[in-house]
Amino acid sequence: MSAQIPLADEFWLCAHDTVVRRAQLGSRPLGIGLAAALLTELVIWRCLTISSGRLYPVPGATLPDDPALAPVMSQLIEEERRNRSHRLDPTPAGQRARDWIAFLSADNRAADLVVARLSRTGLVSRQERRSLLGRPTVYYTPTDTNATGWPAVRISTALQKGRELSELDLVLAGLMLATGLHQRTLALLEQHELVRLAEQIKRRMHIMLREILHHAETAVGETVMTR
Structure with missing residues (x-):
């Protein structure tokens, strides 16, 4: 089942505890991880490339038939069109990956897109909590303990047994x-197993996916420094 769940959805599920019914990450790092995951999905769909920190929509790429990816890709294409209209040079200038990660992670943009997609599959449920003043707060919780726990078990077991991870699991582990x-x-992983994971990411992950992870890690680091 987990192999059919998109990367950003799996990251959201992994980041939520079904027992205490809350996220295991702060909203900022969670948003950054989800933003990076959505951009990674677009690269995997061959709608987007990244080079030297800049995102480039693939010319002629079909807009993905996906409720979380289509809005992001549409906006990327529109921004690229606007940039070109203000430049004499027809060469694509691209858009800064770090800006897009910041944009998508702010105001729950990436989280809202992912939760809406998860809602279609029934893997999250809408909850409502009222404050002491009676104001409702809407939040979402996972409905399937297996869906939240299996990715980490799958990754940990592979590393403990010395097996190589799939590229998608490498990205998911990299986002973690x-x-x-x-x-x-x-x-539960030992230090040498984490070292093995880092080696696999460096050796086997596509350079564009590694670059997105780098920008996500930098964004999280900047968040910590500005607290």
Whole structure:
């Protein structure tokens, strides 16, 4: 089942505890991880490329038939069109990846897109809590304990047995490392197993996916420094 769940959705599920019914990450690192995951999905769909810190929509790429990806891709294409209209040079200038991660992670943009997509599959449920003043707060919780726990088990077991991870699992594990989520989800791994994970990311992950992880890690680091 987990193989059919999109990357950003799996990251959201991993980041939420079904027992205490809350996120295991702060909203900022969670948003950064989700933003990076959505951009990674667009690269995997071959709608987007990244080079030297800049995102480039692939010319002629079909808009993904996906409720979370289509709005992001549409806006990327529109921004690229606007940029070109203000430049004499027809060469694509691209858009800064760090700006897009910041934009998507702010105001729950990435989280809202992912939760809406998860809602269609029934993997999250809408909850409402009222404050002492009677004002309702809407939040979402996972409905399937297996869906939240299986990715970390899958990754940990592979590393403990010395097996190589799939590229998507490498990205998911990389997002856990970049956001600090690994301290909870991969807490049972020994240091040498974490080293093995880092080696696999460096050796086997596509350079564009590694670059997105780098920008996510940088964004999380900047968030910590500005607290």
